[in-house]
Amino acid sequence: MSVLTRPSAPLDRSRIGRLQGKARYAPTLATVGLFVAMFAIGAAMYPGFLSGQVFLNLLIDNTFLIVLAVGMTFVILTGGIDLSVGSVVALSMMIAAALLQAGWNPFAVILLVLLTGATFGLAMGLVIQVFEIQPFIVTLAGLFLARGLCYVISVESITVTDPFFTSMAQARIPLVGKLFVSPGVVIALLVVAVAFYLLHQTRFGRTVYAIGGGESSAVLMGLAVPRTKVLVYGISGVCSAIAGILFSFYSLSGYSLAATGLELDAIAAVVVGGTLLTGGYGYVLGSLAGVLVLGIVQTFISYEGTLSSWWTRIVIGALLLAFILLQKLFTRKVRLT
Amino acid sequence: MSETVPVVDMQGISIAFPGVRALDGVDFRLFPGEVHALLGENGAGKSTLIKALTGVYAIDGGTITVLGTRQSFGTPAEAQAAGISTVYQEVNLCPNLSVEENILLGREPRRRGGIHWRDVRRRAQEVLEQLQLGHIDPRSILSSHSIAIQQLVAIARAMQVDARVLILDEPTSSLDADEVQQLFSVIRTLRDRGVAILFVSHFLEQVYEVSDRMTVLRNGRLVGEYLTRDLPRMGLISKMIGKELDALAELEEAESRRHPDRTQEVPFLRAEGLGRKGSVRDVTVTVHAGEILGLAGLLGSGRTETARLLFGADRADQGQLSIGGTSRTLRTPRAAIDRGIAFSSENRKEEGLIGDLSVRDNLILAMQAGKGWWRRVPRATQDKLAERFIKALDIRPSSKDSLIRDLSGGNQQKVLLARWLITDPKLLILDEPTRGIDIGAKTQIQKLISSLAADGMSVVFISAELEEVLRLSDHIAVLKDRQMVADIPNDGVTMEDVMTVIAGTTP
Incomplete structure (x- = not known):
């Protein structure tokens, strides 16, 4: 046999491998670090920033985005994408508002909304899987479809007056001291x-x-x-429905134009949270951190007071770019070794 | 090996792809406790037969009986459930997950409340130790290991199921000699435990070393089933190729290349101390027109990295490069192509061919790129070129409209080669052009390379098989630990000489 013999013992790369195993957490840890740093800067710059409630408010104001980002994480981990989530949130809100107005039991409404979201997601998943179509295009169709259905239900905004929903909107779950969260945060x-x-x-x-690591291998x-x-798209659909209900708790209305572009916020949160868009690498806790980073950017802008809220977008854009570059560096390092 | 009931009994298996009859009424039996080699040239139908058995392809005709039960596997999972595990030629694991997960993925032990991760680690460790791979940390990420180790992890995965049948499709093509021996000892252990092992390899030495029985296929048909000890090697080769022995002897005959006199002319390419941080260094080589430069060295010694530097795929940050006597810096592959350098990469699946395009489209790619995309090569010219090269290189199936992914590895390699030949390069860099392809195709490609050189083309030839490098090259650059350590003129150099340089401690 003419394959060359290796003179020394085979290289033990396991230790490097273990280190690289830790490196997997690097992008996510970077996000957490960034969040802590931003919180510290905020505390130094503005009186009253350093309080537990400011942190909890981040959660309270972003419950729906957290849930969306969770669903999106599943999809992106498989290497897919779900563009429909914002529209499904709006559709869920519209269905809920319309049925509550018609006098339905709120729990029946919630159940139906969840079922709708699940069905919608599973249907898109089936189309993607069975016909082998790009998730991008299928969920883009889903985006238009769900948004259109909102207008079929009502062009006008519908106010929610159901006692359960209003109580959820106002409920405060007290924690230690004067700190509190909303029921949405718990969910x-x-x-x-x-x-x-x-x-x-x-x-x-x-x-x-x-x-995400290799579909044909899998x-x-x-x-x-x-x-x-x-199932992954089904999960994203259910998450969108949950997010829709949380958004209803938050806004007490259904409006066809609600949650426009929210899918992009969700994707941004997932990417900032360290999940690779090509799939296979990422953590749901990272996505939570991603949402918090986006949230704290918003808090910053509102504390600053003089800045237009559009600065939020600019900062998020810059962050997104920075994190994608970071990921690029990370993946290149993995490939080199 | 006892003549008991076969574990696997395939009768009259037929599979057709559009335009290709991949398998035609093939019978195949596999007995418990034997190592059975499946042999044949590229495109003979070995991979197709394996994929039929493992449920990847649906069969169009015939029956598959496993352990006495008629089976028709729709998915690999069903085949696995029936006790058939496969390790494919290209490692089919998930590089993003840990070694332990890759071994147990889909079969993770569970307890109430989810996956029992401690048990996962324990079982992975167990199976790794059985394979004498205890030094691999089960928690390390798969992509941090060499291909060889990944291959062994794939085998560990296959063994973990307690398979009745283990299929090894070209398991040794990326292993070095030590690793091959390690694998063989594992194969023998498994055989003695009663596992039926189906072994596919192009290395006939390995087939004779490890197998008990063999089945030979040719052009999708069964040639016969033989006991290894009853069929001498030349007999086997002639059955595989379907040619008589004297014709074969001519094929096998080493090319007696006339080494061109090169001292007078300006070399086509000259590199002096060429290197790149983190890649390879001290590359000093000269290639004249009509010369073949072989690159020798172990896996990971920097052979491919050298080729990438010469092609401008990686930019050199040390040393000088001159082409045709003029000093040049190659910043991009495009710059290299413009100077008449072509690079046929080692990884034909990922870096070379486009599986969903036809043979003709793949052939024309480089030429079209050279002309610029707005000057389309006329269809008639495309057809003519495609037909000419399909004929010249004996690409099978000989239809220019077949999709690349339906071709066997050797034929894909020929298409890749032809793609660069169409552009009429002055220097052709070939990285492992013969890896994973059979003797017939290998000899054809070797012959082709010599005749190209005889016509005045310069060639940089990379191969893991030193024998091949020695046969073809005019001089040999030896690489070791990502550094070029010697340039040996090939006049009566033996394999041992080169091995000594490779093994030597002083650079």
Whole structure:
């Protein structure tokens, strides 16, 4: 045989591998670090910034975005994308508002909205999987479809007067001291916890990562790839519906133009949170941190007072760019070694 | 090996792709406790047969019986559930996950409340230790390991299921000799435990070393099933190629190349101390017109990196490069192409061919790129070129409209080669052009390279097989630990000489 013999013992690369295993967390840790740094800067610049309630308000104001980002994380981990989430949020709000106006039981309404979101997501997942169409295009169609359906329900804004919804809007869950959160925060954090469990403790979750790492490999390894890919969009649909309900709690209305462009905020949060758009790398806790970073940018702008709220967008844009560049560096390093 | 009931019994298997009859009534049996080699040239139908058995392809005709039960696997998962595990030629694992996960993915032990991660680690560790791979940290990320280790992890995964049948499709093509021996000892252990092993390899030495029985395919048909000890090597080769032995002897005959006298002329390419931080250094080589320069060295010694420097795919930050006597800096591959340098990459799947395009489209790519995209090569010219090169290189199937992904590895390699030949380069850099392809195609490609050189083309030839480098090259640049350590003129140099340089401690 003419293959060359290696004179020395095979190189033990395991230690490097372990280090690289840790490097996987680098983008996510960077986001957490950024958040802490921004909070510290805010505390130094503005009196009253350094308070538990400012932090909790970040959660309270962004419950729906947290839930959306969670659903989006699943999709992006498989290497896909879901552009429909903003529209599905609006559709969920419209369905809820219209049915509540018609005098439905609020719990029946919530159940129906969740079912609608799940069906919508699963349907898109099926189209993507069965016809092998780009997720981008399928969910773009979903975006238009859901937005259009909102107008079918009502062109006007519908106010929600249901006692359960209004009580949820006003409820304050007291914590230590004068600190409090809204029920929405509890729900959103619960969603994060369930997602974390699904991704790290179930075969379904590991298959999500495997698909992102290499779909054809995952198929050859005998994993349930088609089912997982469809389910991922179903999860994103359910998350959109939950986000819609949380948004309803927050705004007490349904409006066809609500949540426009929210899908982009969700994607931005996921990417800033360290998830690779090509799939396979990322954490749901990173996405939570991503939402908080976007939220704190907004808080900054409002504390500054003199700046137009559009500065939020500019800063988020810059952050997004910075994080994508960071990821590029990260992946290049992995490939080199 | 006892004549008991076969674990796998495939009868009259037929599979057709558009325009290609990949398998035609092939019978195949696999007995417990044997290593069975599946042999044949590229495109003979080996991979197709394996994919039929593992549920990747649906069969158009015939029956598959596994452990006495008629089976028709729709997915790899079903085949795995029936006890058939496969390790493919290209590592099919998830590079983003840890070694332990890759071993147990889809079969993770669970307890109430989710995956039992400690158990995952314990089981992964167990199976790695069985393979004498205990030094691999199960928590390390797969992509941090060499291809060879990844391959062994893939085998560890296959073994973890307690498979009745283990299919190894070209498992040794990226392993070095030590690793091959390690693999073989594992294969023998498994065989003695009663596992039926289907082994596919182009290395006939390995087939004779490890297999008990073999089945030979040719052009999608069964040639026969033989006991390894009953069929001498030349007999096997003639059955694989379908040619008589004397014709074969001519094929096998080493090319007696006349080394051109090169001292007078200006070299086509000259590199002096060329290098790049983190890549490779001290590359000092000279290539005259009509010369073949071989690059030798171990896996990871910097062979490919050298080729990339010469092609401008990586920019050199040390040393000088001159082309045709003029000093040049190659900043991009395009600059190299403009100077008449072509590079056929090692990784034909990812960096070379476009699987969903036809043979003709793939052939024309480089030429079209050279002309600029707004000056389209006329269809008639495309057809003529495609037909000429399909004929010249004996590409099979010989239809210019076949999709690249339906071609076997060797034929894909020929298409890649032809693509660059169409552009009529002055220097052709070939990185592992013969990797993973069979003797027939290998000999054809070697012959082609010699005749190109005889016509005045310069060639940089990279191969893991030192024998091949020695046969073809006029002089050999030896690389070691990402540094060029010697330039040996090939006049009566033996493999041992080169090995000594590679193994030597002083650079």
